[in-house]
Amino acid sequence: MSATAATGTIDETASPARSPSRLAWRRLRRDRAALVSTGFLAFLLLAVLPGAPLLGKIVGHGPNDFFPSAVDVSLKPTGPWSYVADSAMVPPPPGTGKTLLVLGADGPLGRDELQRLLYGGRVSLTVAVGATLLALLIGTTLGTLAAFFGGWIDSVISRFTELVMAFPVLLLAIMLGSTVAGKLNGVTLGGALNQGVVSLILLIGLFTWFYPARIVRSLIVSLRAREFVEAAEMVGSSNARIMRTHLFPHVIPALAVWATLAVATNIMLEAGITFLGVGIKLPTASWGSMLAATWGTVLAPLPYNPSSFSPWLTILPSAMIFLTVLALTLLGEGLREAFDPRGGR
């Protein structure tokens, strides 16, 4: 108390020292688009993680249950908020109760569209986040090694990166996915993940680690020659310690921005790979497989039938993908500006 009183005159003029992360946080809080996006993403996580099973409890059926009475004679699924007979039999046995399909049915099989959207979102987000984490792990490690040791390690990693980046990632993922991933589809980590999730995470992660590797490498190459690294070397710090405590904190902002945008592109990649028939297998829902609901598969496209066609089955998963990707992109841009307000774009 007395100490502040003694220095009171100085405190009024000098602004308190703020760490870079605190400054970034202050800037991010003023970015309305980033805040709305964060709110939407939090809502989505709540809806997808505890929300999906909760909804199942309330309406009393799961995302893979069939309701033939939710489909009319021309195989057109019912619209939103319809009560249908709670039975998988045709015709439903007498005395069957009714069950609620909040967003209607998902196609000729008559499954709950809203539940499939939520469970599908869970699968899509798991794949996107998992693949991003895997890419971060591989990319940060290899990028740090390349920048720190230089020489042949650097040239091998850099050349390899350039080679693979030139080739269409989607095509490689599909070619590899249809050969190798079949063996990994059974891996579910004790039932914690759906079939195909692990193989998609590996597939996407293994083809996208070049980006964090390049970011980390270029940042560390420029930091490597700075005085504080020299000072740490002089007092006898080990290489591992220098990387961990002196270099790594500097790359976190750039990696956070990349990771946010990467989750967005990975959601798109998952949808694309699954749409093309290589990713998540039915009956598991994912936003990619739901996109294909009105379209069929690559090998067997559904013939267009105006009487049973239901455009909302395409529009709902499309909207979910769009909103999630938009929110992640806005958040990523917000983070980029918060960490580096003068850095272009």
Place this chain on the structure above:
Amino acid sequence: MTTVGYVLRRLAASALLLLLLTLLTFTLYRAIPANPAGFLVDLSPGHAPSPEQIARAEKALGVDKPLWEQYGLYLWRAVHGDLGLAYEGTTFVPLTNERTGQAVAPAVLHAAMVTGSLVIGGALFALLLSIPLGAIAASRPRSLTDRTILVVTLIGICTHPLVVALLLQQFPGRQWGIAPASGYCRFFGAAQTTIDPATFRPALGCAGPGAWASHLVLPWITFALFFLAVYTRLVRVRMIEVMDEPFIRTAAAKGASRSRIVRHHALRNAMSPVLALVGMDIGLALGIALYIESVYRLPGLGLTTLAALNGTVGFDLPMILGVVLAIGLVIIVLNFAIDLVILWMDPRAAQAGTRRTAVGRVV
């Protein structure tokens, strides 16, 4: 001296890329247990062909030799322009141990023409729209026009190309009947009945420039919408940067009009990173083409690959290798051409050495 060394190094890296890609594909698909002999004799349970029949089929397919010998033979034939015969639909030539079937090289060439029609037309669309849009947005930064263009392009970036393709196919294509919703027509030649490579259903053919263009309108728009967003933003950012440079002030001081400054001084200098991004995006464009070809059922490289991966018996390795080689070659040749164009437009790039600074994107 440096130019020659640069070209030589690029050529060596390109040859290495092709070698690596084919080797990877080759070993990957040979390591799969499915026996390609199944394409010639029925291996399904209940048919049980004799070991002699299987051996005869393996010999005809050339898969009886050791792996490295198969690969060497493939490379030797490939440099002579012979990519072999596809597995899918192959049969024995009667009374011999030879097999006949669809030749891979012409099939891949035809598929490449389809993909080329899609990608080149779509890219022209995207560039011709994005350069003026970006320049307009940059001419008054933070104005209403600029913000509108930014928001619209942001929406474009965040929309999955599959979504655009499906919605365009559904509404203008099927329900409103403005343009054909699927299929492809040859530019040259007369109409003929063709077999859809994925569904094996016969389709009534069509041909001619008019039919070709009308079937490609929706695919072109889908392709362009995806790239329009990214390129408009890039042109805008570059134009804002370039308009700050001293030589623009000099031009203005000499009395050049604003439109002359934009067209003659700024755009030319803003173009080189745009072209560099075109070079980097060739791979991405082929990926996007895969989505578009699937939705609109264009028999291009992407649909050919998907059909070869989902064959009746197993993977159609010669076809897959052919597509991989074609894509590798296209990427190498186009990158090289774009490098030359950049050097011609902006000679400073020769000294800079590292022109690839834009952060890559994946879809």
